[in-house]
Amino acid sequence: MLCDLKKPLMSVQNAASWGYFNCRNKSWNTDILKKSSFPVHLLPEVGDSGSIAGRTTCAWHGIPKGAKVGIALGDFQCSVYSCLTERTDAVLNISTSAQLTISMPLGFQPPEAPDPSSAVTYFPYFNGDYLAVAASLNGGNVLATFVGMVAQWAQELGFQVQESAIYPRIIQAALAQKHSKLSVHPTIFGERHLPELLASVSSIGASELSLGHVTRALCRGLVENLCSMLPVQHLEELGVRRVLGSGSALARNEVLRQEVERIFPFPVVYGKDVDAAVGAAMVMFHSK
Incomplete structure (x- = not known):
């Protein structure tokens, strides 16, 4: 919504919390999911934690158009990062x-x-x-x-x-x-x-x-x-x-x-x- 991406994007941290995700190669276990007739085309794209997802396509609650938007991160990991x-x-x-x-x-x-x-x-x-x-x-x-x-x-x-x-x-x-x-x-x-x-x-x-x-x-x-x-x-x-x-x-x-x-x-x-x-x-x- 903020960046008008063609497909949802999430971090490795959040993808891992969903399950059926291989952290080593950063990919969904689509073979397993397909066997259960899961609609794998609905799965979000996955990016590195801390990377930029895109830029805002319009002004949003005081945030100007074109501002960088970080990829969504794991709540627990961010909590640890704040003090470790x-x-x-x-x-x-x-x-x-x-x-x-x-x-x-x-x-x-x-x-x-x-x-x-x-x-x-x-x-x-x-x-x-x-x-x-x-x-x-x-x-x-x-x-x-x-x-x-x-x-x-x-x-x-x-x-x-x-x-x-x-x-x-x-x-x-x-x-x-x-x-x-x-x-x-x-x-x-x-x-x-x-x-x-x-x-x-x-x-x-x-x-x-x-x-x-x-x-x-x-x-x-x-x-x-x-x-x-x-x-x-x-x-x-x-x-x-x-x-x-x-x-x-x-x-x-x-x-x-x-x-x-x-x-x-x-x-x-x-x-x-x-x-x-x-x-x-x-x-x-x-x-x-």
């Missing part, structure tokens, strides 16, 4: 869900057929590079569910407590407990590679049943779950030297930050907010 400044950085984002992302070495090529049982997914990035991502379904949403459970228990006991008042209280209680032998596997929402996986609690001792002990163990479990998907040893082998922490759950939860720093043997830097819009602008600026 070094190849030796790992990006840890814990918001509603949680992701641990690293840039793979130059020349890396993912397996031709993705393994659905693998906890790590490879995403095409920029300039032929790939990102390795452990994307957990369990992050801040688990903490929110825990807070909701505490509020419900209080209500069942005849007390009315707002969830907004519970969250800071459980964090303060956990800060008073530096260690907990409790082991919480927090996967109440399962995982993409193990959808049937449920949460569990083990190593329960009579002396560690306080709200502080449970909250700290829960925070530690969230970080350990991510590290079980993309182990620290693997990060070290790939040359990771620093972790960039971001996300609302990390920002508001000091206990979670403490557990991140306890588990990762790298310096952890906070405040590196991820923003897809900023990343997209940076990509196009750097492609000049």
Whole structure:
């Protein structure tokens, strides 16, 4: 529409997210699609991420005619680009869900057929590079569910407590407990590679049943779950030297930050907010 192209155009990043796309030769798996009678003539053309799709054919909301238009990029890749400044950085984002992302070495090529049982997914990035991502379904949403459970228990006991008042209280209680032998596997929402996986609690001792002990163990479990998907040893082998922490759950939860720093043997830097819009602008600026 903007460039009056004869056929829609999309980036390798977005094409890969559709499926039935070979990232190595940047082409659709038309043979497979044709066998299912898919109308392959409707598939968009695919271009390199960060390239120019065309120019505006008319003025549009203050943008003049003839302005360059970048090819549509992947939201996730742009979010990472907005904060990943070094190849030796790992990006840890814990918001509603949680992701641990690293840039793979130059020349890396993912397996031709993705393994659905693998906890790590490879995403095409920029300039032929790939990102390795452990994307957990369990992050801040688990903490929110825990807070909701505490509020419900209080209500069942005849007390009315707002969830907004519970969250800071459980964090303060956990800060008073530096260690907990409790082991919480927090996967109440399962995982993409193990959808049937449920949460569990083990190593329960009579002396560690306080709200502080449970909250700290829960925070530690969230970080350990991510590290079980993309182990620290693997990060070290790939040359990771620093972790960039971001996300609302990390920002508001000091206990979670403490557990991140306890588990990762790298310096952890906070405040590196991820923003897809900023990343997209940076990509196009750097492609000049």
